[in-house]
């Protein structure tokens with residue numbers, strides 16, 4: 001099979017009650033569990049930050065959550081502390097099926113954030129996912145999870161840049177929508193040939 005399902009960041013901190021709750025984030029769990037049965041290859045990603053991570057507003061005196069700051073690699077939104085390695089917030093939602101083939105962690109380098117499943121936010125440091133997919137002969141990706149306008153969109157755009165075929169299933173995604181980020185990223189994805197279902 002040349003297809004894979006990529007399940008992005010369905011973790012407690014992105015669900016209601018979590019540190020960086022995405023509205024209705026938990027509602028992706030049931031459709032994703034159902035979709036998993038239709039794919040031979042399922043890959044999950046896990047946002048996995050050390051405490052004091054540079055994407056946390058708490059690491060930048062004078063800044064609050066959802067401010068933007070300039071990092072050596074470009075603009076970065078500052079987030080509430082979230083998905084700290086080993087915390088319950090970093091764990092997958094307890095109802096999510098996690099019997100996939102690969103779990104890829106990202107965002108573990110202290111000085112650079114990583115929205116995409118393929119590259120960190122410097123756009124050059126790879127996670128290794130591309131090599132994994134290519135060595136398995138996978139060419140077609142279906143993406144679901146959280147959040148549509150950040151980790152899902154960055155993953156989809158990088159995958160297109162790497163020439164994978166990409167479909168995003170919007171019913172199984174939810175967005176943060178910060179200052180119009182959802183419509184901006186939907187348009188970016190559309191322009192670069194991401195398909196929607």
Ligand code: VGL
Pocket residue numbers: 008009014047079115146147148149150151152
């Ligand atoms: C995400 C913000 C910070 C995401 C992760 O999964 O979309 N967003 N870290």
Ligand code: ZN
Pocket residue numbers: 047048049055079082083107
């Ligand atoms: Zn994060």
